Amino acid sequence: MKFITEFRRSELAEGLIAQIHRRSQTPVRFMEFCGGHTVTIFKYGIRQVLPETIEMVSGPGCPVCVTANADLDKAIALSKIPDVIITTFGDMLKVPGSRSSLQKVKADGADVHTVYSTMDALKIAGMNPTKSVVFLGIGFETTAPTIAASILQAREKRVKNYYVLSLHKLCPPVIRAILDSGEVKLQGLICPGHVSAIIGSHPWEFIAQDYGIPCVVSGFEPLDILRCVDMLVAQIENGESKVEIAYRRGVRPEGNQQALKLMEQIFEPCPAQWRGIGEVPSSGLKLRKEYQHFDAELAFDIDPGPTYEPEGCICGDILRGVKTPADCRLFGKACTPQYPVGPCMVSSEGSCSAYYLYGEGIGG
């Protein structure tokens, strides 16, 4: 068992596809919340093999894409403060803020490092004791515990020059916001697999119970997605709405208790700004009082200036599942992965990038 190739076997996919075709009678719209799922769906052409009764829409599950421009501007402003080293995951570099991007300020001399892990950021802090190292805390519940762990390690090792700009976002509250807006009607939700590896499946219960929408947690291989769709269809045709896990090898109903404990120890929920969605209550994480000396927002005087949205870009509508990249007049013309206008084209998990790379014959 290698946990990868086994879940890509085409003969098993064919069986699932046949079963989905046989079972699905009712026209439905399913949303895959997570950008990682969007990539699998496009890469393996899953939309094309599903029956006409099933429409798939992509949701806001890309942390890079949902980071508000005002927050990007903050990160860029931080990078211009003398003796500050910015450390960040690579995906953030090219995302355009109001006037610049981290890549541009880096080209102009700002000290910006791409890291694979917060452990690398801590190392950089250790090697540069006279400078302040700020980690850009971008990510969902999957990533937040790793950043919590880095703060605890910094405390243990008495690292005094490590800071976090906490722009973390929580998934269940934003799904509630999207459902409450009523803009997009859903009959099923493909819940994010690695967010659920941390939080478990229970936090999705309200969607099944209060909104009557079937929820299935999925993994990231093509067979995982097909199995998830099949389970959603079964619930629909049986008139049920409950939370199920199609990714049992990676997700337990109770989640990862140790990770949750660390997250809870370091962070507390706060309101957060989401691109295209606006402020969502209790959907962000800020450092608890006891750990505030690690908070970059409090440690530095940040002046991000006024915020502007990229002209003509409809990322916000795409993130809410209201529009698709095909509706954007810049798609494939003024906006390509090489010259991205908005974050959904920059991020490898953004809808615009998935459409562009694996497209369905649109645009251009």
Added chain:
Amino acid sequence: MCLAIPALIKRIEDKEAEVEIGGITRRISLWLTPEAKVGDYVLLHTGYAINILDQEEAEETLKLLQEVAEAAEEKG
């Protein structure tokens, strides 16, 4: 960005482990999965094991998918 890949634990030292991913060796942190053992597959995300993969559940899922495939063929 929530990408996580299976990695096989080869050695454990305190809260860190040496893992193998497709023939490549890496050092990772076990802060989030202190109960992980040598021989376990973990889900690796940005240098941290975020969960231990469950072999039995994986086999169970594959068995079920095999049955679906066989049933589909019969109905074919």
